[in-house]
Amino acid sequence: MKKNIAVIPGDGIGPEIVKEAVKVLKAIEKKYQHAFTYTEVCAGGCAIDKYGKSLPEESLQACLDSDSVLLGAVGGPKWDNVDPSIRPEKALLGIRKEMGLYANLRPAKIFPQLAAASPLRTDIVENGIDFMVVRELTGGVYFGEKKTYEVNGELYATDNMCYYEHEIKRIAHTAFQTARKRNHKVISVDKANVLDTSRLWRKVMHEVAKEYPDVELQDMLVDNTAMQIVKNPAQFDVIVTENMFGDILSDEASMITGSIGLIPSASLGESKRGMYEPIHGSAPDIAGQNIANPIGTILAAGMMLKYAFDMDEENAVIEKAVADVLSDGYRTGDIMEEGKTKLFCDEMGDKIVEYI
Amino acid sequence: MKKNIAVIPGDGIGPEIVKEAVKVLKAIEKKYQHAFTYTEVCAGGCAIDKYGKSLPEESLQACLDSDSVLLGAVGGPKWDNVDPSIRPEKALLGIRKEMGLYANLRPAKIFPQLAAASPLRTDIVENGIDFMVVRELTGGVYFGEKKTYEVNGELYATDNMCYYEHEIKRIAHTAFQTARKRNHKVISVDKANVLDTSRLWRKVMHEVAKEYPDVELQDMLVDNTAMQIVKNPAQFDVIVTENMFGDILSDEASMITGSIGLIPSASLGESKRGMYEPIHGSAPDIAGQNIANPIGTILAAGMMLKYAFDMDEENAVIEKAVADVLSDGYRTGDIMEEGKTKLFCDEMGDKIVEYI
Numbered sequence: 287m288k289k290n291i292a293v294i295p296g297d298g299i300g301p302e303i304v305k306e307a308v309k310v311l312k313a314i315e316k317k318y319q320h321a322f323t324y325t326e327v328c329a330g331g332c333a334i335d336k337y338g339k340s341l342p343e344e345s346l347q348a349c350l351d352s353d354s355v356l357l358g359a360v361g362g363p364k365w366d367n368v369d370p371s372i373r374p375e376k377a378l379l380g381i382r383k384e385m386g387l388y389a390n391l392r393p394a395k396i397f398p399q400l401a402a403a404s405p406l407r408t409d410i411v412e413n414g415i416d417f418m419v420v421r422e423l424t425g426g427v428y429f430g431e432k433k434t435y436e437v438n439g440e441l442y443a444t445d446n447m448c449y450y451e452h453e454i455k456r457i458a459h460t461a462f463q464t465a466r467k468r469n470h471k472v473i474s475v476d477k478a479n480v481l482d483t484s485r486l487w488r489k490v491m492h493e494v495a496k497e498y499p500d501v502e503l504q505d506m507l508v509d510n511t512a513m514q515i516v517k518n519p520a521q522f523d524v525i526v527t528e529n530m531f532g533d534i535l536s537d538e539a540s541m542i543t544g545s546i547g548l549i550p551s552a553s554l555g556e557s558k559r560g561m562y563e564p565i566h567g568s569a570p571d572i573a574g575q576n577i578a579n580p581i582g583t584i585l586a587a588g589m590m591l592k593y594a595f596d597m598d599e600e601n602a603v604i605e606k607a608v609a610d611v612l613s614d615g616y617r618t619g620d621i622m623e624e625g626k627t628k629l630f631c632d633e634m635g636d637k638i639v640e641y642i
Numbered sequence: 643m644k645k646n647i648a649v650i651p652g653d654g655i656g657p658e659i660v661k662e663a664v665k666v667l668k669a670i671e672k673k674y675q676h677a678f679t680y681t682e683v684c685a686g687g688c689a690i691d692k693y694g695k696s697l698p699e700e701s702l703q704a705c706l707d708s709d710s711v712l713l714g715a716v717g718g719p720k721w722d723n724v725d726p727s728i729r730p731e732k733a734l735l736g737i738r739k740e741m742g743l744y745a746n747l748r749p750a751k752i753f754p755q756l757a758a759a760s761p762l763r764t765d766i767v768e769n770g771i772d773f774m775v776v777r778e779l780t781g782g783v784y785f786g787e788k789k790t791y792e793v794n795g796e797l798y799a800t801d802n803m804c805y806y807e808h809e810i811k812r813i814a815h816t817a818f819q820t821a822r823k824r825n826h827k828v829i830s831v832d833k834a835n836v837l838d839t840s841r842l843w844r845k846v847m848h849e850v851a852k853e854y855p856d857v858e859l860q861d862m863l864v865d866n867t868a869m870q871i872v873k874n875p876a877q878f879d880v881i882v883t884e885n886m887f888g889d890i891l892s893d894e895a896s897m898i899t900g901s902i903g904l905i906p907s908a909s910l911g912e913s914k915r916g917m918y919e920p921i922h923g924s925a926p927d928i929a930g931q932n933i934a935n936p937i938g939t940i941l942a943a944g945m946m947l948k949y950a951f952d953m954d955e956e957n958a959v960i961e962k963a964v965a966d967v968l969s970d971g972y973r974t975g976d977i978m979e980e981g982k983t984k985l986f987c988d989e990m991g992d993k994i995v996e997y998i
């Protein structure tokens with residue numbers, strides 16, 4: 287199959303980890319006789335340096351023209367003080383919005399080989415951690431109107447948290463369909479005892495639920511969910527929630543697995559085309575040292591094959607290679623334990639290619 | 643000293659646990675020759691049943707007339723479908739707003755006797771968990787304008803997240819002053835890479851920080867904070883954040899201690915008068931069975947003595963009694979372990995009084 291992949295290395299460790307993911311994709315191409323082309327796209331902090339904005343027109347266009355986007359990471363302290371309108375993160379938000387990627391899927395799953403790295407008690411980990419956070423990605427307070435102005439001699443700032451019914455409806459469908467492929471249980475997270483957007487959210491979730499009688503729906507308040515993720519993560523199958531809550535809870539959910547360097551995420555819209563990235567950031571402190579963990583990006587590339595190109599087998603091969611490499615004791619620095627073999631970033635990429 | 647305490651039993655287990663806290667306060671009265679009067683105030687779900695609204699005028703007035711307010715818990719599924727304008731939670735929000743209680747102090751601290759109940763790994767717990775979450779309580783998306791209406795044939799809902807400079811300034815002072823009594827370190831949590839309110843928040847925090855050169859200030863993004871609380875809670879001394887983030891993070895922070903039934907919270911304003919309550923909810927499932935844990939409410943009463951009435955010694959006596967009761971192996975059902983003595987709610991109250 288021919289596919290055109292837009293590749294955004296981004297900032298910090300982004301270029302290093304993306305390089306390894308492309309290495310793995312090339313190995314898959316060879317093994318399965320696909321023909322992928324890779325269009326390198328400049329976005330994020332590096333685009334600010336070069337073009338004065340984080341998402342130049344041509345970059346966005348290249349993403350829109352692609353069959354799917356693979357991203358490393360964007361941002362870093364270097365751009366902390368640039369004007370908010372051109373921040374590195376704007377690239378991410380811009381791509382999400384312009385490509386219509388309203389659903390962010392983030393798996394929280396323990397790698398058995400790394401279970402000891404979980405910050406949770408062994409008995410809690412042993413009950414199982416394997417759920418999917420479905421985060422709404424193009425609505426809510428992220429995209430509502432923002433203003434800062436003076437009122438009676440002092441500054442006043444506002445961000446509008448807002449949702450249309452149809453925005454909630456479509457993410458509800460994503461959640462229920464995801465649950466159908468898993469354990470048929472959706473927990474919808476909101477703050478309906480305080481927010482109007484949450485009350486609308488809850489109403490729509492229950493309406494859509496009627497189309498999925500085989501899936502169980504339960505509501506949970508966001509504050510309680512933040513507790514339950516730590517206390518009893520085994521209770522979750524699919525969590526669906528709005529943008530801001532999803533940002534917070536999906537990061538919390540990743541952390542309890544103890545291996546955020548290994549977790550991929552997919553941002554999807556109506557079509558199969560999406561954006562795939564590791565969940566971790568650009569880690570500028572270790573950039574350029576060849577010690578980053580490329581596995582999150584490699585698994586993101588795998589997710590892309592599966593979700594965007596229907597290449598289930600190819601993704602399974604990547605997942606198995608990663609699992610075997612871990613089982614055989616290979617580690618990057620962030621997940622190093624006594625008695626294991628420490629690899630550099632590019633060595634980890636090579637090793638996974640070898641297992642493929 | 644004479645003090646007039648407004649007591650809101652509330653719903654669910656509220657009346658049971660408040661009864662034990664009042665028992666303890668009476669023991670303190672006797673021991674120190676104080677004269678407290680207790681004005682019972684009806685608010686929450688029970689007020690909806692009786693008066694058709696969760697915070698009747700007279701109830702609010704009784705709080706405003708008091709020297710301080712002690713609250714059990716409000717809410718429950720019974721009132722899940724009442725009109726949003728009269729929900730049980732409105733009582734809480736109303737009291738916070740009308741009494742000007744803009745600062746919520748929530749300690750996250752391990753009781754050494756209950757360390758095993760923490761969901762975190764022993765080595766993480768052993769590094770220490772002892773920090774204070776300072777949550778802004780009368781601003782942000784909780785109190786911004788809320789609307790739900792039809793646009794082009796579909797529903798649209800909005801909640802306005804908004805902050806005035808002076809609202810941020812005063813909570814900043816609370817945080818820095820709290821840090822001065824602790825380890826001189828404030829972590830200010832925001833989402834400044836996305837929100838205007840967060841950028842204003844960050845700006846004001848750094849301005850106010852100049853008045854506290856002895857306190858270290860660090861910014862942390864809210865998603866990262868949700869991870870760090872689980873990964874490395876020992877790094878925190880004081881966390882300060884806006885209302886919604888504070889709701890989520892303070893609950894997460896409580897949970898990692900493993901003993902949410904024991905944690906009190908104080909809501910404070912400009913004056914010493916505040917509202918004191920346990921952090922847990924009304925637990926309707928176990929209401930009326932005399933098995934709730936009254937310790938959170940009892941410690942909240944202690945906090946009230948200390949913060950509202952400057953009775954440091956009296957609070958210390960309560961804290962010591964609780965610690966000794968735990969050390970001597972007395973437990974309520976929620977924190978029961980093998981080899982300990984299980985007490986009913988009222989027996990726990992009696993036991994703590996005995997130790998006082």
Ligand SMILES: CC(C)[C@H](C(=O)O)[C@@H](O)C(=O)O
Nearest residue numbers: 361375378379533835836865
């Ligand atoms: C960088 C930031 C804007 C982004 C977000 O909050 O969505 C990130 O935290 C994420 O979760 O992808």
Ligand SMILES: CC(C)[C@H](C(=O)O)[C@@H](O)C(=O)O
Nearest residue numbers: 479480509717731734735889
């Ligand atoms: C009951 C609810 C409105 C309240 C809040 O969100 O503030 C509660 O969760 C709390 O934290 O005190």
